[in-house]
Amino acid sequence: xxxxxxxxxxxxxxxxxxxxxxxxxxxxxxxxxxxxxxxxxxxxxxxxxxxxxxxxxxxxxxxxxxxxxxxxxxxxxxxxxxxxxxxxxxxxxxxxxxxxxxxxxx
Numbered sequence: 545x546x547x548x549x550x551x552x553x554x555x556x557x558x559x560x561x562x563x564x565x566x567x568x569x570x571x572x573x574x575x576x577x578x579x580x581x582x583x584x585x586x587x588x589x590x591x592x593x594x595x596x597x598x599x600x601x602x603x604x605x606x607x608x609x610x611x612x613x614x615x616x617x618x619x620x621x622x623x624x625x626x627x628x629x630x631x632x633x634x635x636x637x638x639x640x641x642x643x644x645x646x647x648x649x650x
Contacts, residue, residue, distance in 0.1 A: 558625065565622035569598040602627035 573594045584590050606624035609616045616624060 558622070559629070562622040562626035562629070565619050566595075566598055566602070566626040568619075569602070569623055570594045573598060598623070599627035599630055603631065 570591065574591065577590075584593060602620070602623035605620050606616060606628070609620070
């Protein structure tokens with residue numbers, strides 16, 4: 545029972561660290577942008593685009609590391625975890641939508 549508690553706690557801490565790593569990457573991207581960069585003028589859309597870019601970069605880094613056979617850094621690993629969890633959620637939502645549209649039971 546104690547082992548199970550420890551594993552659940554570790555997963556939760558890793559998930560929170562992964563999300564924090566993602567938010568840090570988004571903040572870095574937004575801070576690095578020039579005032580002259582072309583992109584959405586709306587701040588919400590700029591942030592949304594930054595989230596998408598950070599997640600895309602994290603997945604790309606993870607796949608590149610797998611292909612190259614190298615270890616991910618701690619921050620790369622955490623960012624990849626957050627990005628993959630988000631992608632999984634989107635995929636699951638799309639699959640559920642597809643099943644509903646096709647009249648299939650969930």
